[in-house]
Amino acid sequence: MADRRFIEEFLPIRDIGESSSKEKRIRKGHLSTLHVWWARRPLAASRATIFSSFIPSETNSKKISNSSDFLSKLSKWEYSDDLTILQKARKKIFESNKETWPKILDPFTGGGSIPLEGIRLGLDVSCVDSNPVAVLIQKCALEYSMKYGSIIKEPISQSIETRKNKLIEDFEKWMKWVNEKTRSEIEEFYPKKNPNEILVGHIWCRNITCQNPKCGLSIPVFNQYWLIKTKKEKASLFPFVKDGKIQFKIVGDNYEKFPEGFNPSKGSISNGNIICQSCGFTIEKKHTINEYYEKRTTQKLICSIFTKKGSAGKKFRLSDSEDLKILENATKFLENKINQIKSESNIDPIPNEFIITPDNKEYVKGGLYFNFTTVVLYGKTKWSDLFNPRQTLSLIVFSDYIRKAFSEMLNEGYEKDYAKAIVSFLTLAIGRLANYGSELCHLNPAGGGRIANTFGVHVLKMVHNYMESNPFYESGGGWNTSNEMIKKFLKNVEICPPKPANVKLGTASNLPHSNEYFDAVITDPPYYDNIAYSYLSDFFYVWQKRILYNIEPDLFSTPLTPKSHEIISNLPLIRGMDKNVAKEKFDFLKSKKDFEESLSKAFQEIYRVLKKDGITIVVYAHKSTDGWETLIKSLLKSGLVVTAAWPLNTEMKDRLESRDTAALASSIYMIARKWEKIPLGFYRDVKKELEVYLTKKLEYLWSEGISGADFFISSIGSAVEVFGKYEKVVDDSDSSISPIKLLNDTRKIVTNYAINKVIRGEFASEISQMARFYILWRWAYGNTKVPYDDARKMAQSVGIDIKHEWNKGFIVKENEIISVLGPHERKGEEMSKSPELIDNLHNTLLLWKNESKESIEKYLTEKGYKNSEIFKRVAQAISESLPMESIEKKWLDGFLTGFKSDDSQGGTQSKLF
Structure with a gap:
């Protein structure tokens, strides 16, 4: 099919974007619940773009509308397992491609969104990834699920087998077997205080000694003291000094009343500085980090979280001597269990591999580290350091019984490959257990007292007061939740054709496929320096390796995940040394140039394996224009020709609004062909x-x-x-x-x-360059901060050299970040003599805030803006560009409303606007 495809002419981007952003909230049956992987593309956008790549373009407006409506429907989550809709889509693809199934490749498969939707639509799918953790996820989601869990015979057959999904049945059987065996060994270390209670978990905190020689108190380190903070219920810990110690009680709804003047949001640590609750002495961040690193801090169990049978709410109870005795017993049991596993399995069950640093060594004080693993500064230099003894015990016992489950399956007569599939799913469950079972998890008071997992963000940073979950709790971060998540995923994809993906461990810059093999290459390439996949995934690899080292030796043969083939620019991410010096000293660190070269090779390989009439889709969502320029140069160098580009909104609005730095809501889907230039x-x-x-x-x-x-x-x-x-x-x-x-x-x-x-036309050419920059900034970025290079390019587009303007007025540079100040962040005396429109607007707003209408009229008369339509239009444009909660917007709206009111009353101010 050499003609243009539907995606090259039209795409209902609003509808697909809406489905994609809604999908972020879906938990039941979604691929994202199978195992953590970062920056997965939405299934909705993947499904819609794949389908529209294999149907022809239309010229008839009615046909375009019909195809657009079908695409909008196909992209919705509720139709992802609707066989009628899927059969219709598959049939359309099959007929549009001369009754053959197109072959597609994703050479950067990652979490597997794109290939999964290719399989769902009946295509022949191949996957390549250099990361063994990603490949394990892909084998489960894209190979084993289809090979053993599909309940249909053919992609476009209406025949559905009546048998139950055997893969789900057997997976659940062995999940329960592992759970029961593990419970029998370690459930005593997660006791109930009474029969009606269900233990959810525990709250811990670090303790540091006050450096005031006259005090020397042990300070519990808390970012904040809230336990639960919802509209219906509020409760917190309350610290107080008694008998020369800082102790706690629980206050709030259904507990003692909140003490007068107590603010639970204000903890003992802020910006790394710790304040002693007894004497008020401040321990500076630098000293705090040193104390942690030198292991002169301790940690203490503070309270337990539980629910009561038949009740959904959380309850809290301070820890006591019985809790401490249980911990002591768990630690002793751990020592014996380690020796037992070493003897039986000939492996060390503890992941003592180091958290890798830029020089490929274990971190030492004052040495190199990455900005996404700042936890090493605090002495957490091995992966085992991220788990307390009871958490470690839980993980090694669950892992031990998964290994034993494989032998049990073979003894029961299971085929080896089928047993391997089930054990692989069980191993994914261990990954989830670790994600919700490390010392980097924390309590989420606003979420009803739920646990927030390790990878809420893609960094490993110190958590001073962490939450330990009960692995046997039926919800949250427990083993049973993993069981339910995986089962629901398998149920969602059971209507996929029995066409398992061809999953390969390999590299995109050296693909294991012949020339002109694929009808399409659809991929989401790495984003410059955005996510260090190989480094972060070691968190999971060290546990998975201990289960699958003999079962999947090709995936788990190295101490940590391979790093050399990852396409990334990690040089910008190093800390502790000048980047140029570091590159000279450690040439394996990857610069922007290295990233460009590797990405170019990958695109050249894509070009090589793509058929002459094939199609490529490249998904990109990096907010940096620098990253975009790198991508485009690599794409053009490969020989591919871009034929269309579509932005699809893939982020939730509330997630974007919570960020302090600029982020994109959209991913750009660029369509390219192997056409002569x-x-x-x-x-x-x-x-x-x-x-x-x-x-x-x-x-x-x-x-x-x-x-x-x-x-x-x-x-x-x-x-x-x-x-x-x-x-x-x-x-x-x-x-x-x-x-x-x-x-x-x-x-x-x-x-x-x-x-x-934004200005609505007629006055745009009359606005100064600085005013244009300000309006554009507020429209594009709101109140967020932006990397210097992006800000420089925006300034350049309106004719400003930003280097000549920062730190003089509203443009502020701090390190490599640019921010634009609002009126509430400036002083009137700094702006009163300025001729610049924005300075005058800001000063006017300060006068308005001080309720000085006469001063406003006098000031605007002096500046020549008393009857200026431009001044009003600029103020309105800025207001309309800002979110409702913005202070600047509230001031602007109040100012503008006040003058409209005066105008309607025919007062003296009516001449202003």
Whole structure:
């Protein structure tokens, strides 16, 4: 099928984006519940883009509308296991491809979203990934699930077998077997105080000695003291000094009343500095870290969390001597269990492998470390350091019985490959248990007292007051929850065709496939320096390896996950040494240039294995324009030609609003083909073509609700459609024009378009460069902070050199981050003599806040803005760009409303606006 595909002409981006963002909240049956993997693409967007890549484009408006409606429906989660809808989609693909099933590849498979939807639509799917943890997830989700769990015979057959899903039955059988065996050994270390209680977990805290020589108190380190903080219920720990010690009691609803003046949100540590509750002495962050590293701190069990049978609410009880005795017994039992496993299995069950540092060594004080593993600064330098003795005991006993389960299955006559499949799923459950069972988990008071797992964010940072979960608790982070999550996933995908993916451990820059083999390559490549997958996944690898080292030797043959083939720029992530010095000393660290070269090789391999009439989709969501430029250069270098680009909203709104730094709501899906490029383009012609095409595309993006930072990034993909089809672009003197120059032109076109839209036209050309920058910033980034290079490029697009403007007015630079100050963050005297519109607006808002209307009129008269429509329009544009909770928006709305009111009353202020 060499014709253009539907995705190259049209895509209902609003509907698909809505389905994708809603999907983030789904837990039952979703791929994301199978095992942690970072930055998975939404299944909705994957399903819709794959389907639209294999059906032809339409010219008839009714057919376009029908196909668009079907795509919108297909993308919804509730239809992901609807056989009628899926059969219709499969049949359409089959018939559109000469009654053959297209072969697709994802060379950066990761968590498996794209291949899963390929299988769901009936395609022949191949996967490649260099990370063994990712490959294990893929084998379970994409190979074993289809091979042993599918209940249909053919992709487009209506025949469904009436038998039960044997894979689900056997998986549940062995989950229960492992649970019962483990319970029989260690349940005594998770006791109930009375028969009606169900233990949820425990709250721990670190303790550090006050450095005041006159005090010397042991200080419990808490970020905050809340235990539960919901609309219905509030309770917290309350620290007090008694008998020369800091002790606790529980206060709040159904406990003692909150003491007067006590603020549970204010803990004993803030920004790394610890304040002694007794004498008020401050221990600075540097000293705190040193005390932790030198192991001069302790940890203490503070309270237990439990529920009562028949009640969903959480209860809290302070720990006592009985709890401490149980811990002591668990620690002794752990020592004996380690020796037993070493004797029986000839392995060390404790993951004493070090948390890898940039120099490939165990961290030593003052040495190199990565910014995503700051926990090593506190002396947590081995993976085993992230688990307390009872957590460790739980994990090694569960793991031991999973190993034994494999032998039991073979003794019962299971085929080896089938037994391997079940054990692999059980091993994924260990990963979830570890994720909810480390010292880096914490209590989530706003979530009703639930546990927040280790990888709520993709960093390993110190948690001073952590939550330990009960692995036998029927909900939360327990073993039973893993069982239910995996079962529901298997149930969701049982209507997938019995076409297991071909899963390979390998590298995208050296694919194990022949030339022109695939009809499509659809992938989500790595994002520059965004996530260090191989380093973070070691958290899971060290546990999985101890179960599967003999069962999956090809995956688990190295001490830690392989790092050399990962495509990443990790040099920007190092700390503790100048980056240039570090690169010279440790040449295996990967720079931006190394990343570009590796990514270019991967795209060249994609080009090689793609059929001549094949199609490629590249998904990218990096917020940095630097990362985008790297991707585009690599893509163009491969020979692929971008034919379309679509932004799909893939993030939840509330998740974005909680961030302090700029983030994208959209991922950009770029479609490319293996087409011959036009040999030569002239810059003046290409620039005109760029303006015409972008204006048309920007109109569509604007109408579909794409805005802010997403609008700028979306335009990049659209621009590549224009200049990427030329082998070379030259100016009138025959000098080559770089893609970077063309991207700069793109920014200027988009900037002018956005300003005209935000200001609504007629006054845009009359606004100063600084005002244009401010309006654009608020529209694109709101109140968030932005990396310097992105801010520089935005400033450049409006004709400003940001280096000449920062730290003089509203533009502030701190390290490599730029922020833009609002009126509440500035002082009137700094702005009163400035001619700049934004400074005058800010000063006016300060006067409004102080309820000084006469001063406002006098000030605006002096500045020439008393009757200025531009001044009003700028104020309105900024207000409309900011979120409702913004202080600046509230001031602007109050100011504007006040003058509208005066205008309606015919008062003296009516002439202002």
